[in-house]
Amino acid sequence: MGRKYDLAxxxxxxxxxxGVAAFIYQFQKGLILTNMRNPFSWGIYIAMxxxxxxxxxxxxxxxxxxxxxxxxxxxxxxxxxxLSAFIFAVAAMIMILPDIGRPERVFYMFIYxxxxxxxxWDFLVLSVYAVLSAVYTYVQLQPKIAERxxxxxxxxxxxxxxxxxxxxxxxxxxxxxxxxKALAPIALPFAILIHTVTAWVLATQLSRPxxxxxxxxxxxxxxxxxxxxxxxxLASLVVxxxxxxxxxxxxxxxxxxxxxxxxxxFMYYNDFFIRQWWDAGREYxxxxxxxxxxxxxxxxxxxxxxxxxxxxxxxxxxVSGLVAGSIAVxxxxxxxxxxxxxxxxxxxxxxxxxxxxxxxxxxxxxxxxGEVRGTLLNPEPVFVSYWNYIPSAVEMAITVGVFALISFVxxxxxxxxxxxx
Amino acid sequence: xxxYGMIIDLNRCIGCRSCAVVCKIVNSQPPxxxxxxxxxxxxxxxxxxxxxxxxxxxxxxxxxxxxxENAPCVDVCPVGAxxxxxxxxxxxxxxRCIGCRYCITACPYGVRQxxxxxxxxxxxxxxxxxxxxxxxxxxxxxxxxxxKDHRTDDGRLVYTKTRPRGVVEKCTFCVxxxxxxxxxxxxxxxxxxxxIFGDLDDPGSEISKTLKDRAAFRLLEELGTEPKVFYIPxxxxxxxxxxxxxxxx
Numbered sequence: 001m002g003r004k005y006d007l008a009x010x011x012x013x014x015x016x017x018x019g020v021a022a023f024i025y026q027f028q029k030g031l032i033l034t035n036m037r038n039p040f041s042w043g044i045y046i047a048m049x050x051x052x053x054x055x056x057x058x059x060x061x062x063x064x065x066x067x068x069x070x071x072x073x074x075x076x077x078x079x080x081x082x083l084s085a086f087i088f089a090v091a092a093m094i095m096i097l098p099d100i101g102r103p104e105r106v107f108y109m110f111i112y113x114x115x116x117x118x119x120x121w122d123f124l125v126l127s128v129y130a131v132l133s134a135v136y137t138y139v140q141l142q143p144k145i146a147e148r149x150x151x152x153x154x155x156x157x158x159x160x161x162x163x164x165x166x167x168x169x170x171x172x173x174x175x176x177x178x179x180x181k182a183l184a185p186i187a188l189p190f191a192i193l194i195h196t197v198t199a200w201v202l203a204t205q206l207s208r209p210x211x212x213x214x215x216x217x218x219x220x221x222x223x224x225x226x227x228x229x230x231x232x233x234l235a236s237l238v239v240x241x242x243x244x245x246x247x248x249x250x251x252x253x254x255x256x257x258x259x260x261x262x263x264x265x266f267m268y269y270n271d272f273f274i275r276q277w278w279d280a281g282r283e284y285x286x287x288x289x290x291x292x293x294x295x296x297x298x299x300x301x302x303x304x305x306x307x308x309x310x311x312x313x314x315x316x317x318x319v320s321g322l323v324a325g326s327i328a329v330x331x332x333x334x335x336x337x338x339x340x341x342x343x344x345x346x347x348x349x350x351x352x353x354x355x356x357x358x359x360x361x362x363x364x365x366x367x368x369x370g371e372v373r374g375t376l377l378n379p380e381p382v383f384v385s386y387w388n389y390i391p392s393a394v395e396m397a398i399t400v401g402v403f404a405l406i407s408f409v410x411x412x413x414x415x416x417x418x419x420x421x
Numbered sequence: 422x423x424x425y426g427m428i429i430d431l432n433r434c435i436g437c438r439s440c441a442v443v444c445k446i447v448n449s450q451p452p453x454x455x456x457x458x459x460x461x462x463x464x465x466x467x468x469x470x471x472x473x474x475x476x477x478x479x480x481x482x483x484x485x486x487x488x489x490e491n492a493p494c495v496d497v498c499p500v501g502a503x504x505x506x507x508x509x510x511x512x513x514x515x516x517r518c519i520g521c522r523y524c525i526t527a528c529p530y531g532v533r534q535x536x537x538x539x540x541x542x543x544x545x546x547x548x549x550x551x552x553x554x555x556x557x558x559x560x561x562x563x564x565x566x567x568x569k570d571h572r573t574d575d576g577r578l579v580y581t582k583t584r585p586r587g588v589v590e591k592c593t594f595c596v597x598x599x600x601x602x603x604x605x606x607x608x609x610x611x612x613x614x615x616x617i618f619g620d621l622d623d624p625g626s627e628i629s630k631t632l633k634d635r636a637a638f639r640l641l642e643e644l645g646t647e648p649k650v651f652y653i654p655x656x657x658x659x660x661x662x663x664x665x666x667x668x669x670x
Contacts, residue, residue, distance in 0.1 A: 030586045031520075032538035041525040041535065101520020101535065101587025108500040108519055119499035119523055206644055207493065207529035349529035350484070350641065354463035357476040363463045365484060367531040371453040371543060376552030382453055383460070 005411070012408040019401010022394050023098050031101055032371065033394040039367040040345040040387035044338065044395050045099035048402070051227070051337040052092035053126070053198045054220065055330075057191040058228005059085030060133050062253065063140075064191070067184035073248040077236040079419045082137045084235050084410065085228075089130035089194070091406040093123075098398045118204065122197045129190045136183050141417060142176045143169060148418040195220040202340065207349035210286040211340070219267050225260035227333040229253040230308070230326035239414050242319045254316035254325060258309045261329055264336070265305060282347065285362075289343045297339050305332035341389070348385050424509040425594060426621040426649035427608070428631055429483055432656055433615035436461060436468060436481030443610035444485075447595065449566020449582045451540040452547030456532065456592040457607055459483045480655050483615075485607065486511065486532045486592035487640065487648030494524035494533060503589075506573065509621075509649055510594050514577040518588040525589060529641050530648075533591045540584045571597040594618075621649065 026033050036043045063081040066074045074081070097103045113120035138145075147169060149160025164172070196217045202208070203216035233253050240246055275287040290298055308329030315321020348364040366383035374380035391399070441457040448456060462480045463471035470479035488511045494503050495511060502517035503524055525533045537543075544564075545556045564582060571580035573596070580597050584590060595605035603609075608618040619628035631637075637651040 029542075030538035031535070032542075037537070038525065038534050039531070041522040096521075099521070101522070101589075102518065105500075105517075105519040108502075108517065112500045112517065114496075114498055114501045116496045117499045117523070119497070119521065123499075201523075205493070205497075205527055207527060344526075348531060350531050352462050352482065352640075354471060354478070356463075356472045356478065358473070361463070365482070365531060366458070366460060368455040368458065368534060369453055370534055370537050372547040372550045373453075375550055379551075382455070383458065 005415070009408060009411060012404040012411070015404030016401050016408055019398050019404060022397035022401060026098060026394050026398065027103065033392060035389055035392040035395065037369040037371070037387055039348065039369065039384055040342075040389045042099070042341060042345070043389055044341075044391040044399055045095055047337045047341050048399055049092050049095040049099070050198060050220070050340060051334055052088045052095055053194050054224035054333065054337070055227045055231045056085050056088035056092060056129065056133075057195050057221075057224040058226075058230075059083075059088065059232055060129070060136070060187050060191040061225065062229055062232050062256075063136065064184035064188040067181045068188060071252070073252050076246055077232065077240065077249055079137055079140045079417070080235050080239055080414075081232045082133050082140065083413060083417070083419070084231055085191070086130055086133040086137060087406050087410045087413075088231070089126055089133060091402060092194075093126055093130065094402055094405070118197060118201045122194070122201055125190060125193045125197050129187075129194050132183070132187045132190055136180065136187055137417075139176055139179045139183060141419065142179075143173045144418040146172055150416050150418070152416060192221065195224050202344075208344040209282040209347060210289075210344040213271075215267060215271055219264060219271075222260050222264035222267060223333050223336060226257050226264055226305075226308075226329050229257040229260075230312075230329045233257070233322050233326045235410070235414075237319065237322060238411075239419055242322070247317055250322055251316045254312040254322065257326070257329055258312040261305050261309045261312075261332070265302070268336075282351070286343045286347050289346055290339065293346070294339060294342055297335050297342075301332050301335035301339060303332075304328045304335065308332055345389070346386055422507065422622055423620050424622045424649070425488070425599065425618065426509070426628055426651065427485070427594070427605075428617040428628055428637060428651045428653060430615045430617075430653040431480060431482065432653060433611075433613040434459070434481045434483060435613050436479075437612060438467075439610050439612055440483055440485075440607035440616070443606045444592070444595075446565050447567055447606040448580070448593070449564060449584075450590075451536065451543045451584060453543070454534045454536075454590070456534070456590075457483060457485050482652075483607075484530060484532065484640075485650060486594070487530055487646065487650045488594060490647035490649060491645060493527040493529065493644075493646060497523045497527040499523065508599075510596055510599065511591075512573065512577070512579045512593055512596060513589055513591060514579065515581060515585050515588050515590070516578045520587040520589065522589065529644055529646065533589050535589050536584050536586050539586045567597055569597070571600070573600075 034043060059081045062074055063078040065071045066078055100106060109120045109123050145159050146161045146164055149157040151157050199217035199220040202211040203213060206212050233250060272287060275283045278284055308325050311321055311325035311328060350365040351362040352365060354361055354363050364385040366385040368382055369384055436459055438459045441455055441459055444457040445455060450456060459481055461467050461469060462482050470477040472478050488509060492505060492511050495505050499521060500517055500519055502514045505511050522535055525535060548556055566582045568582060570578060572578055579593060598605060604618045608616040617628045617631055619626040621628060623629060632651060635653050637653050639648045639651055
């Protein structure tokens with residue numbers, strides 16, 4: 001890797017530092033620096049949170065499938081998969097911090113949890129998942145760590161046990177395999193749970209027809225199984241490259257991702273069809289909002305997902321095909337996650353039916369935005385029933401910064417840990 | 422057990438927004454934050470009727486917090502910062518709230534509002550944007566509003582004049598007054614006497630009697646939130662301000 005690696009790490013470090021600076025600035029000034037306001041109270045942070053939860057689950061599903069279902073093809077890349085699960089679970093938790101107004105009180109979720117609310121549950125499940133995937137990665141790498149150690153920067157190596165006899169090493173290998181087998185059935189349910197609970201956070205809200213319903217959790221799982229394996233493909237390509245003996249592994253991952261994307265699109269358009277059929281109502285209006293105002297985001301989602309499916313299903317044996325396909329499905333899923341937010345908020349829940357002689361319609365009761373906007377001569381309304389949300393510079397800096405930070409840590413860990421053969 | 426509720430008689434509401442203004446002043450709300458909203462139903466501008474002449478309609482609908490019996494905001498709050506007190510008031514503990522804004526997402530009435538920045542900064546900005554060069558409320562200076570912090574019996578901070586940044590706030594039914602046996606400011610400040618406040622569980626209270634006599638409705642009843650703010654629907658007005666209650670005998 002050498003120079004390319006250093007350059008990548010340098011760029012990621014700069015982006016991460018900009019993100020940290022933006023977060024500190026936002027912490028000082030308040031969330032006024034974002035473009036969220038009272039009528040539109042969650043934005044890109046929450047969309048990214050859902051995205052990272054998705055990518056996190058994929059990794060562990062892949063690596064535990066080896067031990068539960070005996071999918072031997074996946075074995076070589078298992079440590080990379082479970083490490084990516086850990087990194088993205090941490091990313092999801094980091095992503096919440098800039099979104100909340102009082103990050104210094106976040107531990108109240110553990111001191112005063114409200115069992116009816118799904119957020120503390122989500123926090124619990126995510127934390128357990130992060131710990132599990134870290135332990136799982138360590139267990140898998142244990143023999144190799146004993147053999148080769150963890151290489152720190154500046155040429156230092158720790159945890160290397162050079163005096164092990166081949167017999168002892170073999171013993172350690174058997175032990176590691178046994179432990180991994182025992183952990184897998186515990187980890188897999190959590191991989192499914194983090195999605196389900198995250199989806200439930202949104203899907204239980206009857207006041208938001210874009211989310212409400214039973215289909216959101218399965219959609220989340222399909223999205224996770226699309227993005228997760230694709231991320232594992234990218235990570236494995238960085239670490240191992242397209243080795244001949246890994247080709248079956250990549251083929252399987254590409255297939256899983258492509259099939260899940262198909263399932264996702266099916267569930268999505270199934271939902272669209274049902275919403276549009278009745279021609280009226282809040283569910284219908286939410287869909288119309290998507291088709292009217294957010295069609296471009298939906299187009300990105302559909303086009304990239306379909307392109308990703310086609311590429312992954314056909315070109316799984318070339319580097320360019322795998323990279324293009326994985327990136328395409330991830331862009332599609334990213335757009336899918338972003339689209340969770342605007343149609344939920346711009347359909348204001350308090351709608352009053354107005355019945356006139358010639359017409360009848362539902363009128364959205366405006367909400368106070370939370371600040372005085374405009375100037376004396378060009379005042380802007382304080383009460384609005386539609387909020388055109390575009391992430392602000394600070395929001396973008398923090399979002400990009402978190403991504404850079406986790407990529408930095410991922411690459412650094414890949415170098416430090418003995419994941420390679 | 423006391424269970425507070427409110428009736429708003431839409432026949433009597435003249436849309437003057439006095440309730441919103443008195444609420445804003447008494448509860449020291451920062452610029453851009455309104456616990457109480459009054460709008461003309463169906464219209465883009467307040468006080469502009471909807472429809473086409475001569476079929477016009479102009480109904481004013483004031484929206485305070487509904488203090489739902491089955492409040493979604495209480496259910497979703499991850500840390501129990503929003504809770505329903507025994508007397509039915511849904512309150513926010515400013516010292517507990519972590520500012521996740523899940524409750525704003527859950528509330529179907531849009532009454533919950535977030536402190537996006539420090540109130541001092543907000544006031545300064547508000548003055549600048551509305552054309553006043555001078556910052557009339559310098560930091561630490563006098564500001565409008567009920568002067569004392571208010572805590573519930575178990576010591577939770579539910580009203581403070583200088584709002585902490587990054588927490589959610591909303592209508593409290595003027596908990597600082599209710600705890601002293603005084604009606605909320607909007608009830609006292611309504612020039613049309615459109616509001617009745619009182620104990621829903623006491624059959625002898627004015628609110629219970631009115632609810633027995635008059636047909637009242639609640640907003641978004643289909644969501645099952647069981648709001649404790651009741652509305653008396655407006656009757657059709659004939660002529661200038663007259664209300665036709667039925668044919669003369």
